[in-house]
Amino acid sequence: MRIFITCFLALIISSSVQAVTGDETIRKMDSNMTFDTAYIESRMVIHVEDQIREKRFISYSKGRDTGYSEFISPARDKGVKYLKLKDNMWIYMPSVEKTIKIAGHMLRQSMMGSDISYEDAMESTKLLDKYTATLISEETVTIPYSTGTGTVNAKYNCFVVDLMSKVKEVTYWHRRIWVDKATYVPVKEELFAKSGKKLKVQTLGNVQKFDDRYYPVYYTMKDLLRANSLTEMFITKAEFNINMPSDIFTERNLTK
Amino acid sequence: MFKIALRNIFRNKRRSVLTGLSIAVAVMIAVYLWAFFSGIMDDLFDNMIRLNNGHVRILNSNYEKRERMLPLEANIPDYLAVEKVAAADPNVTLTVGRIKFGVLLEHKGKNKPVFGTGIVPETESRISRLDQKMVEGRIIRPGQEEMNIGVALSRDLGLKLGDTLTIVTQTAYGSITAMNLKIVGIFNYGVQSVDKTTFFLPLDKAQQLLDLDDRVTEIFVFIKDMNKAPAIAKNIQAKLEEVYPNKYTTKAWQDQQILYFYMVVARNVYAGLYFLVLFLASFTILNTMFMSVLERTKEIGMMKALGMKDRQVMGVILLEALMIGTIASFIGAVWGSGISYYLATVGIDFTATFEEMGTLNFPINSVYRAIFSWGIVFFGFCMGVLFSLLAAIPPALRASKMEPTEALRTI
Numbered sequence: 001m002r003i004f005i006t007c008f009l010a011l012i013i014s015s016s017v018q019a020v021t022g023d024e025t026i027r028k029m030d031s032n033m034t035f036d037t038a039y040i041e042s043r044m045v046i047h048v049e050d051q052i053r054e055k056r057f058i059s060y061s062k063g064r065d066t067g068y069s070e071f072i073s074p075a076r077d078k079g080v081k082y083l084k085l086k087d088n089m090w091i092y093m094p095s096v097e098k099t100i101k102i103a104g105h106m107l108r109q110s111m112m113g114s115d116i117s118y119e120d121a122m123e124s125t126k127l128l129d130k131y132t133a134t135l136i137s138e139e140t141v142t143i144p145y146s147t148g149t150g151t152v153n154a155k156y157n158c159f160v161v162d163l164m165s166k167v168k169e170v171t172y173w174h175r176r177i178w179v180d181k182a183t184y185v186p187v188k189e190e191l192f193a194k195s196g197k198k199l200k201v202q203t204l205g206n207v208q209k210f211d212d213r214y215y216p217v218y219y220t221m222k223d224l225l226r227a228n229s230l231t232e233m234f235i236t237k238a239e240f241n242i243n244m245p246s247d248i249f250t251e252r253n254l255t256k
Numbered sequence: 257m258f259k260i261a262l263r264n265i266f267r268n269k270r271r272s273v274l275t276g277l278s279i280a281v282a283v284m285i286a287v288y289l290w291a292f293f294s295g296i297m298d299d300l301f302d303n304m305i306r307l308n309n310g311h312v313r314i315l316n317s318n319y320e321k322r323e324r325m326l327p328l329e330a331n332i333p334d335y336l337a338v339e340k341v342a343a344a345d346p347n348v349t350l351t352v353g354r355i356k357f358g359v360l361l362e363h364k365g366k367n368k369p370v371f372g373t374g375i376v377p378e379t380e381s382r383i384s385r386l387d388q389k390m391v392e393g394r395i396i397r398p399g400q401e402e403m404n405i406g407v408a409l410s411r412d413l414g415l416k417l418g419d420t421l422t423i424v425t426q427t428a429y430g431s432i433t434a435m436n437l438k439i440v441g442i443f444n445y446g447v448q449s450v451d452k453t454t455f456f457l458p459l460d461k462a463q464q465l466l467d468l469d470d471r472v473t474e475i476f477v478f479i480k481d482m483n484k485a486p487a488i489a490k491n492i493q494a495k496l497e498e499v500y501p502n503k504y505t506t507k508a509w510q511d512q513q514i515l516y517f518y519m520v521v522a523r524n525v526y527a528g529l530y531f532l533v534l535f536l537a538s539f540t541i542l543n544t545m546f547m548s549v550l551e552r553t554k555e556i557g558m559m560k561a562l563g564m565k566d567r568q569v570m571g572v573i574l575l576e577a578l579m580i581g582t583i584a585s586f587i588g589a590v591w592g593s594g595i596s597y598y599l600a601t602v603g604i605d606f607t608a609t610f611e612e613m614g615t616l617n618f619p620i621n622s623v624y625r626a627i628f629s630w631g632i633v634f635f636g637f638c639m640g641v642l643f644s645l646l647a648a649i650p651p652a653l654r655a656s657k658m659e660p661t662e663a664l665r666t667i
Binding site for chain 1: 329422424426427429430431432433434435436464467
C-alpha cells in the first residue's frame, strides 16, 4: 500500500512538473518558430552611436539549417548574398565578384554591420541539443515593439527558462529566455558568456498570426559590447510553407 | 716663453706630430660622429613625423585610448569641417585626413598582416614625398581602385606591378568588405617598417571600402615651426572644443610617441659616446705630454736652475699643448668636415644590412645621410683645443713641481 501511494505521488508530481518543464517550453517554442519553408522580406535598421543605417534584404529558408539571403539596398550592399548550408556559411561580394567562406574567428564578427553576428544568423541546431533547460519562474513582462510608425508596449505572461550549455564550443554559455505562454514566441532572450557577463539581448515583438502559428514581425538585437548600438528588424512580407526551387540553396546561385 | 714653447714643438718633430695626429684624429672622429648621429636623429624625426603623426594630430578621443587596435568606429565624421577649424590657425600650413586600417594581405598562399593607409595622393607628395619614393610605376590616383605597396612587401608576397589584389577586411561597423586593388606603383622609403608592412590606397576608396563616407580616422596638421607644436596643438584643441565638445584630442608630435622618449635617450647616449671619444683621445695627449715632460726632465731642471719659476715652466708646457692642440684640432676639423660633407651628400647605404636584420620598427632610412654644419665643426675644434689643454695640465703640474737638483741628476 505504501509503495502504491509513493508511486502514485511520484506520478502526480512528475506529471504536474512535466506540464511546464523548461524542456517542454523550449520544444514548443522551437516548433512554433520553425517552418518548412519561408520567404521573408525584411528591413534592417542599425543604430550605432548617432548614426542610423537601413538595409533591405530578402531571404529564403528551408527548415532550420538552410537559408539564402540577398541584400537589395542600399547601393553599397546591393547584391551581397549569403548562403547557409548546415554549419557552413558563404558570403558573395559583388564588388570583387568573389565568394568567401565564413569560418573561424569571422563567425563572431558582425553581419552587415549589425548587432547580429554570423554565428547568431547561422544558429541551426535545436537549442536542446546544446543546452539543458530549466524553468525558473513565470513572469509578466512588458516589452516595447516598433511598428515602424509608433511604439507599442506589449505585455506578455511568460515562462522564464534558463539554458545552460551542455557542450564546450558555444559562444553563449548561458541563455535566459522569456517565452510567451499564449503564443510560444520567445519575446526576450539574454545571452551570457561563461564568465557571467551579459553579451547580448534580443527581443521579438508585434506577434502576428500566420495560419495556425504565431510569428513576430519585429526583432531587435543589442550587442552590449558595442557602444550605443541596436539593430532592429522589420519583417515587411512573410510567406510560409511555399514551394521554392531547390537550386536557390547552392553556391552556384551566389554568383548568378 | 712663447718662443721656448715653439722651439720645443719643433725640436722633437716626431713627438709633436704624433701628439698632433692623435688630437687631429680624435677631433675628426668627433666631428664626423656628431654629424653622422645628427643625421640619423634628423632622419628619424623627419620620418616619424611625416609618416606617423604630422606636427599635430587630431583624433577622436575614443580612438586615442585604443589606438593599437585601430578602432575605425571611433572616427572623425565630416572631417573637412574639422580640418577647417584647425586650418583657421595662422600657423597651420597643411591639414590632411587619413585612414589607417589593418588587413591580412593574401597572395598565392602567402599572407601577411599589413596596414592599409588611405591617403590623398596630391597632398601626400607634400607630406611624405611619396612621389619621389616610387621605384616602379606611379603614385595612386583618387577615385581609382589602385594601390602603392612597399618594395619589401612586394618581394615578400611575390607581387609585381600590374597585379590585382583582393583586400578583404571589416568595415568600421564590423561587417565583411572587399575590394580589388591594382598595384600601380611600388615605393621605397628606405624605412623598413614602412616598406614591409604598408600599402597606400586613395582616401576615397578607403572610405568606400570601410564604410567611412566623409570620415577619416586621423587628421595630420603641419605647421610653420614644428617646435611650436605643443602650443598650437593646445590652441587647436580649444577651438575644436568650442565646436565639438569632448569629441576630439589633439597631439603634438612631442607627446605623441614613445619614440620621442627613445630619441631623447639616444641623443644622450650619442652625446656620451662623443665625449668618450674625446676623453680617450685626451689620454693619448696626456701620455705624449707626460713623455715629453719626462724626456725633458734635465732640461726643465736646467731652466729651473737658471731661475725660471714654477708657473713659467707650467706655462711653457701648457702653451706647447695649446699650440699643438689648436693646429691639430684645426686639421682634424677640416678632415672631419670633409668626411661629414661627403656623407651628407652621398650617404651610406645600409639597405642590405637592414634586410638581414629583418623588420626594424623604427622609421630609419636605409641610406644614412650625415648633417653637415659649421656649428658641429667649430664645436669639434673647440673641444679638441680644450681637451688637449686639459690633458696637458697634469704633466705641466708635474714638471713645475720638479726640484731642479733632482731633475738635473736624471739622464
